[in-house]
Amino acid sequence: FLPHLVASVEQVDQTYIMIKPDGVQRGLVGEIISRFEKKGFKLTGLKLFQCPKELAEEHYKDLQSKPFFPKLIEYITSGPVVCMAWEGIGVVASARKLIGATNPLEADPGTIRGDLAVQTGRNVVHGSDSPENGIREIGLWFEDGEVCEWTPVQEPWLKE
Numbered sequence: 001f002l003p004h005l006v007a008s009v010e011q012v013d014q015t016y017i018m019i020k021p022d023g024v025q026r027g028l029v030g031e032i033i034s035r036f037e038k039k040g041f042k043l044t045g046l047k048l049f050q051c052p053k054e055l056a057e058e059h060y061k062d063l064q065s066k067p068f069f070p071k072l073i074e075y076i077t078s079g080p081v082v083c084m085a086w087e088g089i090g091v092v093a094s095a096r097k098l099i100g101a102t103n104p105l106e107a108d109p110g111t112i113r114g115d116l117a118v119q120t121g122r123n124v125v126h127g128s129d130s131p132e133n134g135i136r137e138i139g140l141w142f143e144d145g146e147v148c149e150w151t152p153v154q155e156p157w158l159k160e
Protein backbone atom coordinates (compact mmCIF):
# COMPACT_ATOMS: atom_id res chain seq x y z
CA PHE A 1 0.00 0.00 0.00
CA LEU A 2 1.48 3.29 -1.12
CA PRO A 3 -0.50 6.12 0.50
CA HIS A 4 1.44 8.81 -1.39
CA LEU A 5 0.05 7.40 -4.65
CA VAL A 6 -3.61 7.42 -3.64
CA ALA A 7 -4.25 11.07 -4.52
CA SER A 8 -2.86 10.68 -8.02
CA VAL A 9 -5.23 7.75 -8.63
CA GLU A 10 -8.30 9.67 -7.45
CA GLN A 11 -10.50 10.71 -10.30
CA VAL A 12 -11.09 14.23 -11.52
CA ASP A 13 -14.85 14.66 -11.83
CA GLN A 14 -17.25 17.29 -13.14
CA THR A 15 -20.39 18.44 -11.41
CA TYR A 16 -23.30 20.62 -12.44
CA ILE A 17 -24.17 23.19 -9.78
CA MET A 18 -27.13 25.49 -10.25
CA ILE A 19 -28.25 28.42 -8.14
CA LYS A 20 -32.04 28.17 -8.27
CA PRO A 21 -34.32 31.20 -8.85
CA ASP A 22 -34.72 31.86 -5.09
CA GLY A 23 -30.94 32.05 -4.69
CA VAL A 24 -30.72 34.59 -7.51
CA GLN A 25 -33.71 36.64 -6.26
CA ARG A 26 -32.35 36.66 -2.70
CA GLY A 27 -28.95 37.98 -3.79
CA LEU A 28 -27.05 34.85 -2.78
CA VAL A 29 -25.17 34.30 -6.06
CA GLY A 30 -21.81 35.65 -4.85
CA GLU A 31 -22.07 33.87 -1.49
CA ILE A 32 -22.81 30.49 -3.11
CA ILE A 33 -20.16 30.70 -5.84
CA SER A 34 -17.68 31.77 -3.19
CA ARG A 35 -18.09 28.56 -1.21
CA PHE A 36 -17.05 26.37 -4.16
CA GLU A 37 -14.24 28.76 -5.12
CA LYS A 38 -12.81 28.85 -1.61
CA LYS A 39 -12.91 25.09 -1.31
CA GLY A 40 -10.50 24.93 -4.23
CA PHE A 41 -12.59 23.54 -7.06
CA LYS A 42 -12.18 24.84 -10.60
CA LEU A 43 -14.99 26.76 -12.28
CA THR A 44 -15.27 25.65 -15.90
CA GLY A 45 -18.69 27.03 -16.88
CA LEU A 46 -20.89 29.91 -15.69
CA LYS A 47 -23.99 31.68 -16.99
CA LEU A 48 -27.23 33.37 -15.92
CA PHE A 49 -30.07 31.64 -17.73
CA GLN A 50 -33.86 31.64 -17.95
CA CYS A 51 -34.63 27.94 -18.14
CA PRO A 52 -37.35 26.76 -20.55
CA LYS A 53 -39.96 24.35 -19.15
CA GLU A 54 -38.79 21.46 -21.40
CA LEU A 55 -35.23 21.67 -20.05
CA ALA A 56 -36.40 21.74 -16.42
CA GLU A 57 -38.53 18.64 -17.13
CA GLU A 58 -35.61 16.83 -18.75
CA HIS A 59 -33.24 17.76 -15.91
CA TYR A 60 -35.66 16.44 -13.27
CA LYS A 61 -37.12 13.58 -15.36
CA ASP A 62 -36.39 11.00 -12.60
CA LEU A 63 -38.85 12.88 -10.36
CA GLN A 64 -41.64 13.01 -12.98
CA SER A 65 -43.97 10.77 -10.97
CA LYS A 66 -43.59 12.73 -7.70
CA PRO A 67 -46.58 14.79 -6.55
CA PHE A 68 -44.39 17.89 -6.20
CA PHE A 69 -43.08 17.64 -9.82
CA PRO A 70 -45.33 20.37 -11.37
CA LYS A 71 -44.47 22.78 -8.55
CA LEU A 72 -40.77 21.93 -8.91
CA ILE A 73 -40.87 22.79 -12.63
CA GLU A 74 -42.77 26.01 -11.87
CA TYR A 75 -40.13 26.91 -9.23
CA ILE A 76 -37.10 26.21 -11.44
CA THR A 77 -38.55 28.22 -14.35
CA SER A 78 -39.87 31.09 -12.18
CA GLY A 79 -36.81 33.30 -12.79
CA PRO A 80 -33.20 33.14 -13.93
CA VAL A 81 -30.88 30.47 -12.57
CA VAL A 82 -27.08 30.47 -12.45
CA CYS A 83 -25.66 27.44 -14.26
CA MET A 84 -22.19 26.30 -13.29
CA ALA A 85 -19.78 23.51 -14.14
CA TRP A 86 -17.12 22.71 -11.55
CA GLU A 87 -14.21 20.31 -11.81
CA GLY A 88 -11.98 18.61 -9.27
CA ILE A 89 -10.98 15.46 -7.44
CA GLY A 90 -14.10 14.13 -5.74
CA VAL A 91 -16.04 17.27 -6.66
CA VAL A 92 -19.44 15.54 -7.00
CA ALA A 93 -19.57 14.12 -3.47
CA SER A 94 -17.80 17.11 -1.94
CA ALA A 95 -20.20 19.58 -3.55
CA ARG A 96 -23.15 17.58 -2.18
CA LYS A 97 -21.60 17.93 1.30
CA LEU A 98 -21.09 21.67 0.84
CA ILE A 99 -24.72 21.97 -0.29
CA GLY A 100 -26.22 19.91 2.55
CA ALA A 101 -29.39 17.82 2.89
CA THR A 102 -32.34 18.32 0.53
CA ASN A 103 -34.50 19.62 3.40
CA PRO A 104 -32.72 22.78 4.60
CA LEU A 105 -34.06 22.30 8.14
CA GLU A 106 -32.17 19.00 8.25
CA ALA A 107 -29.06 20.36 6.54
CA ASP A 108 -26.09 20.85 8.87
CA PRO A 109 -25.08 24.39 9.83
CA GLY A 110 -22.11 25.35 7.69
CA THR A 111 -23.69 23.92 4.55
CA ILE A 112 -25.26 26.20 1.94
CA ARG A 113 -28.79 24.94 2.58
CA GLY A 114 -28.19 24.72 6.34
CA ASP A 115 -27.08 28.35 6.46
CA LEU A 116 -29.22 29.98 3.79
CA ALA A 117 -32.58 28.21 3.39
CA VAL A 118 -35.57 26.81 5.31
CA GLN A 119 -37.78 24.86 2.87
CA THR A 120 -37.22 21.88 0.56
CA GLY A 121 -39.19 23.65 -2.16
CA ARG A 122 -36.89 26.70 -1.87
CA ASN A 123 -33.51 25.12 -1.22
CA VAL A 124 -31.47 27.58 -3.29
CA VAL A 125 -29.05 25.25 -5.04
CA HIS A 126 -28.72 22.05 -7.07
CA GLY A 127 -25.76 19.68 -7.27
CA SER A 128 -25.36 16.51 -9.40
CA ASP A 129 -25.65 13.26 -7.45
CA SER A 130 -23.09 11.14 -9.37
CA PRO A 131 -20.15 11.69 -11.75
CA GLU A 132 -22.29 10.24 -14.58
CA ASN A 133 -25.07 12.73 -13.87
CA GLY A 134 -22.48 15.52 -13.56
CA ILE A 135 -21.45 14.93 -17.16
CA ARG A 136 -25.07 14.40 -18.30
CA GLU A 137 -26.29 17.62 -16.68
CA ILE A 138 -23.38 19.77 -17.92
CA GLY A 139 -24.21 18.49 -21.42
CA LEU A 140 -27.85 19.37 -20.88
CA TRP A 141 -27.35 22.94 -19.59
CA PHE A 142 -24.31 24.10 -21.57
CA GLU A 143 -23.79 24.49 -25.32
CA ASP A 144 -20.57 23.48 -27.08
CA GLY A 145 -17.86 26.07 -26.37
CA GLU A 146 -19.43 27.31 -23.12
CA VAL A 147 -17.29 25.08 -20.90
CA CYS A 148 -13.65 26.22 -20.60
CA GLU A 149 -10.55 24.14 -20.12
CA TRP A 150 -7.98 26.12 -18.16
CA THR A 151 -5.31 25.74 -15.46
CA PRO A 152 -5.68 27.92 -12.37
CA VAL A 153 -2.33 29.31 -11.14
CA GLN A 154 -3.18 28.08 -7.63
CA GLU A 155 -3.24 24.44 -8.73
CA PRO A 156 0.19 23.42 -7.32
CA TRP A 157 -0.96 24.89 -3.96
CA LEU A 158 -4.06 22.69 -3.90
CA LYS A 159 -2.70 19.39 -5.17
CA GLU A 160 0.42 17.56 -3.99
Ligand code: IDP
Binds near residue numbers: 122125126
Ligand atom coordinates in the same frame (compact mmCIF):
# COMPACT_ATOMS: atom_id res chain seq x y z
P1 IDP B 1 -31.48 17.08 -4.16
O1 IDP B 1 -31.68 18.42 -4.84
O2 IDP B 1 -30.95 17.25 -2.76
O3 IDP B 1 -30.66 16.11 -4.99
P2 IDP B 1 -33.83 15.52 -4.95
O4 IDP B 1 -34.48 14.47 -4.11
O5 IDP B 1 -33.05 15.08 -6.14
O6 IDP B 1 -32.93 16.41 -3.96
O7 IDP B 1 -34.97 16.53 -5.41
C1 IDP B 1 -34.70 17.51 -6.37
C2 IDP B 1 -35.33 18.81 -5.94
O8 IDP B 1 -36.76 18.65 -5.93
C3 IDP B 1 -34.99 19.26 -4.52
O9 IDP B 1 -33.76 19.93 -4.43
C4 IDP B 1 -36.16 20.16 -4.21
O10 IDP B 1 -36.01 21.44 -4.84
C5 IDP B 1 -37.33 19.44 -4.88
N1 IDP B 1 -38.00 18.55 -3.94
C6 IDP B 1 -37.61 17.32 -3.51
N2 IDP B 1 -38.48 16.80 -2.63
C7 IDP B 1 -39.46 17.72 -2.51
C8 IDP B 1 -40.65 17.77 -1.72
O11 IDP B 1 -41.00 16.86 -0.96
N3 IDP B 1 -41.41 18.91 -1.85
C9 IDP B 1 -41.07 19.94 -2.68
N4 IDP B 1 -39.96 19.92 -3.43
C10 IDP B 1 -39.17 18.84 -3.34
Ligand code: MG
Binds near residue numbers: 129
Ligand atom coordinates in the same frame (compact mmCIF):
# COMPACT_ATOMS: atom_id res chain seq x y z
MG1 MG C 1 -31.08 15.18 -6.83
